[in-house]
Amino acid sequence: MSKRNYTHVQHYLPEILAMVEAGKTQREIAEHYGFKDKHVVKRLLERERKNKLQRIPKQRGRKPAKTLAEYKYENKRLLMENKLLRDFLQSTERK
Numbered sequence: 001m002s003k004r005n006y007t008h009v010q011h012y013l014p015e016i017l018a019m020v021e022a023g024k025t026q027r028e029i030a031e032h033y034g035f036k037d038k039h040v041v042k043r044l045l046e047r048e049r050k051n052k053l054q055r056i057p058k059q060r061g062r063k064p065a066k067t068l069a070e071y072k073y074e075n076k077r078l079l080m081e082n083k084l085l086r087d088f089l090q091s092t093e094r095k
Contacts, residue, residue, distance in 0.1 A: 009044045
């Protein structure tokens with residue numbers, strides 16, 4: 001049973017990114033630094049891409065309740081939309 005061989009790959013990140021830019025494969029990079037396999041480099045690059053995305057955090061909990069004014073505005077808008085659609089259908093003689 002072999003001991004786990006952990007390497008602080010984050011330390012090598014600028015050099016690894018430069019090698020990727022130069023066109024080296026992940027396997028070649030792993031062999032150059034003596035990592036166990038290419039997955040070490042692959043995971044490092046995936047984490048780096050994920051960190052650069054800066055996603056919007058997922059909202060948790062209930063949505064804020066609508067006020068009565070918002071419901072009235074939505075109702076009015078939907079009524080106008082229905083009327084417009086009815087007028088359009090009558091003008092094209094579909095109904």
